């Protein structure tokens with residue numbers, strides 16, 4: 553656990569500690585990161601699956617940060633996982649969810665070049681096939697938790713958050729980065745406030 557401030561952000565699907573870099577809004581000294589992952593090898597503070605977070609008490613965290621994680625569960629598990637995010641949030645809490653933008657990835661692979669790298673990540677080159685099904689090199693090493701089981705456009709991720717009873721939502725697509733972002737709050741927020749949160753708590 554990276555302890556600094558009194559507010560708690562639960563980083564679900566945190567991966568290895570060195571990979572985790574939270575957006576600027578979480579770096580003002582008022583937040584402590586609690587790392588949660590299904591894979592004990594990444595040494596999380598809490599080991600568990602986002603589909604059943606029974607080991608996290610209800611209303612115990614100020615924010616949930618889910619980066620390149622929600623696409624690792626099956627489509628029918630997405631809304632239950634988002635309901636778990638909502639359950640563990642305090643009344644004023646919010647979730648930040650980012651994942652690949654399959655709409656943009658689909659456009660980039662429409663010519664059939666599934667294996668041509670789109671960009672170089674710290675883990676190596678990433679091609680459309682890695683974004684659709686999960687990072688091949690990691691999976692080949694036996695890291696089965698890296699497999700992708702579903703995918704999203706901004707529209708479908710927002711719909712899943714609505715189905716999970718989040719109240720106020722804002723989202724954006726970063727086409728160059730091939731990702732999308734959603735902020736989802738438990739209690740109602742004004743339009744200006746949610747826009748400000750989208751700027752503060754996303755890249």
Ligand SMILES: C[S@@+](CC[C@H](N)C(=O)[O-])C[C@H]1O[C@@H](n2cnc3c(N)ncnc32)[C@H](O)[C@@H]1O
Nearest residue numbers: 565566567571589590591601602619620624697
């Ligand atoms: C691509 S990594 C993302 C790591 C980090 N959040 C980041 O953005 O750099 C995906 C992580 O999700 C974890 N994961 C996969 N399925 C999960 C599940 N059902 N519950 C919790 N974590 C899961 C994997 O073990 C892995 O550490």
